[in-house]
Structure formats: C-alpha cells, structure tokens
Amino acid sequence: MDYLLFGYFAGxxxxxxxxxxxxxxxxxxxxxxxxxxFHVAGLYVTLHAEFxxxxxxxxxxxxxxxxxxxxxxxxxxxxxxxxxSQWRAAAVVGGALLIExxxxxxxxxxxxxxxxxxVDIETGDNTLAIGETLFSTYLFPFEVASLILLVAMIGAIVxxxxxxxxxxxx
Amino acid sequence: MxxxxxxxxxxxxxxxxxxxxxxxxxxxxxxxxxKKDGLAWLSLGTMAxxxxxxxxxxxxxxxxxxxxxxxDNYSCFWKLLLYFVTGLTILxxxxxxxxxxxxxxxxxxxxxxxxxxxxxxxxxxxLLTIYLGTExxxxxxxxxxxxxxxxxxxxxxxxKYFVLGAFSSGILLYGISLLYxxxxxxxxxxxxxxxxxxxxxxxxxxxxxxxxxVGFSFKLAVVPFHMWTPDVYQGxxxxxxxxxxxxxxxxxxxxxxxxxxxxxxxxxANWSLMFxxxxxxxxxxxxxxxxxxxxxKRMLAYSSIAHAGYALIGVVAAGRLAPTEAASxxxxxxxxxxxxxFMTFGAFAIIALLRKGGLEGDxxxxxxxxxxxxxxxxLLMLVFMVSLAGIPPTAGFIGKFYVFMSAxxxxxxxxxxxxxxxxxxxxxxxLRLVMVMYMREPEAGTALLPRFVxxxxxxxxxxxxxxxxxxxxxxxxxxxxxxxxxxLTLK
Numbered sequence: 001m002d003y004l005l006f007g008y009f010a011g012x013x014x015x016x017x018x019x020x021x022x023x024x025x026x027x028x029x030x031x032x033x034x035x036x037x038f039h040v041a042g043l044y045v046t047l048h049a050e051f052x053x054x055x056x057x058x059x060x061x062x063x064x065x066x067x068x069x070x071x072x073x074x075x076x077x078x079x080x081x082x083x084x085s086q087w088r089a090a091a092v093v094g095g096a097l098l099i100e101x102x103x104x105x106x107x108x109x110x111x112x113x114x115x116x117x118x119v120d121i122e123t124g125d126n127t128l129a130i131g132e133t134l135f136s137t138y139l140f141p142f143e144v145a146s147l148i149l150l151v152a153m154i155g156a157i158v159x160x161x162x163x164x165x166x167x168x169x170x
Numbered sequence: 171m172x173x174x175x176x177x178x179x180x181x182x183x184x185x186x187x188x189x190x191x192x193x194x195x196x197x198x199x200x201x202x203x204x205k206k207d208g209l210a211w212l213s214l215g216t217m218a219x220x221x222x223x224x225x226x227x228x229x230x231x232x233x234x235x236x237x238x239x240x241x242d243n244y245s246c247f248w249k250l251l252l253y254f255v256t257g258l259t260i261l262x263x264x265x266x267x268x269x270x271x272x273x274x275x276x277x278x279x280x281x282x283x284x285x286x287x288x289x290x291x292x293x294x295x296x297l298l299t300i301y302l303g304t305e306x307x308x309x310x311x312x313x314x315x316x317x318x319x320x321x322x323x324x325x326x327x328x329x330k331y332f333v334l335g336a337f338s339s340g341i342l343l344y345g346i347s348l349l350y351x352x353x354x355x356x357x358x359x360x361x362x363x364x365x366x367x368x369x370x371x372x373x374x375x376x377x378x379x380x381x382x383x384v385g386f387s388f389k390l391a392v393v394p395f396h397m398w399t400p401d402v403y404q405g406x407x408x409x410x411x412x413x414x415x416x417x418x419x420x421x422x423x424x425x426x427x428x429x430x431x432x433x434x435x436x437x438x439a440n441w442s443l444m445f446x447x448x449x450x451x452x453x454x455x456x457x458x459x460x461x462x463x464x465x466x467k468r469m470l471a472y473s474s475i476a477h478a479g480y481a482l483i484g485v486v487a488a489g490r491l492a493p494t495e496a497a498s499x500x501x502x503x504x505x506x507x508x509x510x511x512f513m514t515f516g517a518f519a520i521i522a523l524l525r526k527g528g529l530e531g532d533x534x535x536x537x538x539x540x541x542x543x544x545x546x547x548x549l550l551m552l553v554f555m556v557s558l559a560g561i562p563p564t565a566g567f568i569g570k571f572y573v574f575m576s577a578x579x580x581x582x583x584x585x586x587x588x589x590x591x592x593x594x595x596x597x598x599x600x601l602r603l604v605m606v607m608y609m610r611e612p613e614a615g616t617a618l619l620p621r622f623v624x625x626x627x628x629x630x631x632x633x634x635x636x637x638x639x640x641x642x643x644x645x646x647x648x649x650x651x652x653x654x655x656x657x658l659t660l661k
Contacts, residue, residue, distance in 0.1 A: 144299070
C-alpha cells in the first residue's frame with residue numbers, strides 16, 4: 001500500500017514538474033506547479049508529517065502560487081517564447097547536476113550511511129507537538145517572528161502609501 | 171517550561187524598546203504635525219531608561235527562556251553601544267529629516283524596531299533567535315533605506331539591499347539548518363558540545379560553517395560579499411546610513427563572534443583560515459577602491475568595508491590563539507567596533523547637515539573651502555578623518571593598536587604589517603578630504619555653495635562623537651577595561 005501511494009505521488013510529481021517547464025502558457029505552468037505542490041503534501045502525509053503537509057499547502061499552494069499567478073496576470077504573459085530557446089544553458093546546468101547526482105549516488109552506495117540523529121515522528125500527533133514546543137520552549141523566537149511580520153506590514157504601507165505632501169500639513 | 175517573571179525581567183529592555191516602538195507607531199497619526207518631534211523625545215527617553223537597566227545588569231550574567239537568550243557582559247556591552255548609537259541617530263534625524271522633508275512619524279518606530287532586532291541578535295544564544303533578530307533588524311533597515319521616496323537612488327538602495335539581504339538570509343538559514351542536522355540542536359552550547367569530539371574536517375560541519383560565515387559576511391559587508399554597500403550607503407538617507415554603518419555592523423559583529431566562538435569554537439582551525447582570506451581581501455579592496463571615489467558617502471562606504479577588515483584581524487587571531495588568550499583578541503574586536511562607532515557616526519553627521527540648496531552636499535568637491543566658511547565643522551571633520559586613518563592620538567589609533575597587537579600575539583605579524591601598509595594607503599583618501607576643505611577654493615561660478623546647517627540636536631551629536639574620539643584617544647583605559655570584562659571565552 002505504501003509503495004502504491006508513493007508510486008502515485010512520486011509519478012504525478014515527476015510528471016507535473018515536467019509540465020511546468022514544458023507548457024508554453026505560463027498560467028498552465030503555474031497550475032501544474034499547484035498540482036505538484038498538492039502531491040508533495042500528499043507525500044508528507046504518507047510520511048506522517050501532517051503539519052508539514054498542511055504548511056506545504058497553506059504556504060506554497062496558498063500564498064506563493066497565488067503570488068506567481070498575480071505576477072503572470074499583471075505582466076500579461078500569455079505565451080512567451082523568449083524563455084523556450086535556452087536549451088544550451090539548460091543542458092550545461094542539467095548536465096552538471098546529473099554528474100553531481102551520480103557522484104553522490106556512487107559515494108553513498110560505497111560508504112556506510114552516516115549516523116544522523118533520527119527523530120521518531122510516527123508516535124503521537126506532530127502538529128500538537130510542534131504547537132506545544134512553539135508556545136513554550138520557542139515562545140521568544142515566535143514572538144520575534146510576529147514582530148518581523150508587523151515591521152514588514154507597516155513598511156509596505158509606508159513605502160506604498162499616497163504621495164506625501166511637501167510640507168507638513170499644519 | 172512556562173513563562174516566568176524571571177524571563178520577562180531578563181528581556182525587560184527589549185520589551186521596553188518594542189513597547190516604545192509600538193507607542194510611536196500608534197501615536198503618530200494622532201500627533202499634530204507641529205508636535206511630531208515629541209515622538210523622537212519619547213524614543214530618546216526609552217534609550218536613557220534602557221541604558222540604565224542594561225548598565226545595572228553588567229556583571230551579573232543570567233539566561234532566560236531555557237537558554238535561548240543570554241544576558242551576559244558580552245551582550246550588555248553591545249547593547250550599551252547600540253543604545254548610544256540609536257540615541258545619536260534619533261538626535262541626528264531631528265534636524266536631518268526636516269532638511270530632507272521626510273515627514274514619517276513611523277521613522278522613529280522603525281529605528282526602535284531595528285534596535286530591538288539588534289538586541290535580540292546580540293543576546294541570542296540560539297541560532298534561531300539570532301536569525302530572527304537579524305531579520306527583524308534587516309527588514310526595518312530595508313524600509314528605512316527607502317524612506318527618501320522622491321529620490322530614485324534611495325529606492326534603488328532599498329531594493330538592492332532587500333534583494334541581496336534576502337539572498338544572504340537564505341544562505342545563513344541554509345547553513346543553520348545543515349548545522350542543526352549535523353549537531354542536533356540550534357542552541358550554541360549544545361552545538362559546541364556536539365561537535366567537540368568531531369574531526370574539524372567533517373564535511374557537513376564544514377559546509378554549514380562556510381554557509382553561516384557567508385550569511386554573516388553579507389551583513390558585515392566583507393569582501394567579496396560587500397557589493398551592496400556603496401550603493402545602499404549612498405542612496406539611503408544619511409541618518410539611516412550612519413545607523414547602518416555603525417549599529418547594524420556592531421550588532422552583526424556581536425552575533426557573528428558569539429556564533430563562531432561559543433558555537434563553532436571546535437571548528438576554529440578552519441574558520442580562522444577562512445576569515446584570514448576574507449580579511450585580506452577586504453583590507454585590499456576596501457582601501458584601494460576608496461581611493462578613486464568622488465562621493466564622500468561612497469568613500470565612507472568603502473572605508474566601512476575596510477574597517478570590517480581590520481576588525482576581522484582580531485577574529486582571525488582569536489581562532490589561532492590558545493583558548494585562554496583568545497579572550498583578549500575578541501575584546502580587541504569589540505573595542506575596535508566601539509571606537510569606530512564614534513568617528514564614523516561623527517563623519518556621517520557632518521555630511522548629513524552639509525546642505526546644497528535642498529540637497530545633500532555629499533561630493534568631495536562640495537567640501538572645498540569649507541574651512542573658510544565653517545571652520546568649526548571643518549575642524550571636526552578633520553579630527554574624524556584623522557581618527558579613521560588611525561593616526562595618534564585619536565581613538566582610531568587605539569582601536570588599530572589593540573587589533574594589531576592581538577595579531578602579533580597570534581603569530582600573524584605579517585598580517586599586522588600588511589594591515590599597517592593599507593592603513594597608510596587609507597590615509598591618502600581620508601586626508602585628501604581634509605586637503606580639499608583647507609587648501610582648495612570652491613570653483614568660481616558655483617552658484618550654490620554648500621552651507622552647514624547647525625542646530626542644538628546636531629551639536630549634541632557632534633559633541634558626543636568628538637568627545638569619544640578625543641577622550642578615548644588620549645585615555646582609553648575605561649573602554650578597554652569594559653571590553654576586557656565583557657569578552658567571550660573560547661571553550
């Protein structure tokens with residue numbers, strides 16, 4: 001069953017990832033990316049990382065992809081052929097990555113697996129665990145993060161608000 | 171672990187600064203335009219209270235939030251410096267913002283929020299806390315750099331700083347996550363314990379160390395990660411430039427040394443070699459490129475790059491020395507940055523209020539004949555330039571002296587000699603400005619002669635800066651003792 005699910009998710013991820021670069025219409029590419037994000041989230045669920053799956057959907061599918069779509073629509077890029085003739089650069093980068101992958105694969109097959117601290121995520125509810133840690137041990141960084149969001153929000157308003165008058169409005 | 175009164179009391183200065191920032195932001199819309207200066211005085215009052223609170227903590231170290239935050243002498247030293255610089259920034263902004271016609275009450279809110287980020291950075295003992303502090307500081311600074319909205323250069327500075335800063339944060343975070351994967355914790359003492367027995371050539375640790383070093387190098391403006399500095403320093407409002415050049419550099423050095431000394435001390439053979447290369451590159455490029463600048467703000471940007479290089483000498487020496495002796499090398503870096511704060515801030519304050527019509531007189535040409543028109547401003551600039559060049563009896567000489575001594579102790583005499591050669595080269599571009607002020611007449615037919623806009627607030631800023639430069643140049647013992655007591659110990 002696990003293999004079947006993995007096969008399905010991994011297959012769809014690989015396929016939609018190819019679609020992202022193969023489609024000529026950027027909106028189709030963005031939507032393929034969306035399907036890919038959902039399937040990556042599915043993969044996380046099979047690994048018992050429900051929290052990560054939820055974050056994947058909320059942050060990537062919900063926020064980042066919407067941002068992509070906004071940009072595509074604002075720039076009105078329907079079909080753009082400029083970026084489809086870069087196969088030389090793509091071949092160089094792809095070739096380098098392929099060689100790196102093969103070298104790493106060869107290295108990991110010959111060397112014994114390194115001792116990495118394992119975290120047992122299958123016991124208990126990891127969303128609950130993360131929530132508890134976030135609001136007890138990591139309360140301080142959590143609050144600092146909320147301040148960062150506050151600064152970013154106010155900053156965006158200050159930089160974008162209407163033209164300021166030349167003299168103080170007194 | 172529950173939130174306790176002890177934890178809240180430990181971060182009381184941070185809470186006060188954040189509270190004051192929120193108060194400024196909330197009071198801004200309901201304050202009449204004529205009374206906006208009150209927001210600055212509120213911020214200044216907060217600085218004074220925080221200074222008292224932090225000074226009272228000096229000598230009684232404690233930790234809070236389960237070790238995520240440490241209040242030790244080291245963090246108190248940096249915080250005192252940061253309050254001081256922030257206070258000067260607020261005072262400088264009072265006349266400067268009026269001249270530039272920047273009427274954002276939020277400005278002081280951003281200054282305080284950036285300060286709170288810096289405070290989190292220097293008292294963080296956990297990579298996550300330090301990273302979030304860095305982000306809080308950086309995001310506030312990105313916005314402040316773009317506040318001169320009518321000026322395209324200011325917006326360019328903001329966008330450039332933001333894009334490169336986002337990259338550097340990504341790299342830093344990548345290094346932090348690899349280190350977490352390798353050491354199993356983000357807390358610095360736990361990391362130090364986890365890597366204590368490991369070979370320093372462990373490839374995962376090495377990659378993590380390099381990435382974290384690159385992330386911090388961006389913030390410190392160390393060559394080759396300095397590309398953003400000249401454009402950002404030139405484009406940003408000068409009060410913000412002064413704040414960035416001094417406070418953000420001090421906070422970054424504070425967090426950077428804590429991470430590498432307390433967390434990655436076991437890797438010091440590797441990182442000291444890496445910083446040696448960065449340091450040499452920074453000294454050479456910073457000083458050579460400053461020679462050809464025609465804009466004073468750009469020249470000071472390259473000078474601030476070069477000064478990061480001088481300070482790095484102390485970090486390199488700390489990595490080479492035995493743990494018992496490394497403390498003095500670290501304190502020499504702290505001393506260097508503290509003294510650098512006085513002279514750099516003074517120089518930027520003079521540039522900010524040298525006005526040419528509605529604009530800043532920030533070209534070297536604008537300084538010609540200044541000694542005749544404004545002899546006092548020219549004299550102050552002369553002292554700041556002499557101090558930046560490191561000529562005795564100014565504070566700049568004391569800073570360089572201690573850093574070079576730590577290099578000699580670490581057996582890096584050749585590095586001290588190299589740095590000395592570049593200090594001599596740097597004297598050329600610092601003293602060229604002095605020459606222009608005293609020896610050259612403004613070109614005939616220049617319609618607008620830059621004039622120096624004086625005000626009580628500016629006088630206080632300049633008095634503090636010059637007092638620091640001259641007093642610590644003649645009698646450095648108080649600040650040397652403070653840095654010695656506040657230094658970190660390499661475990």
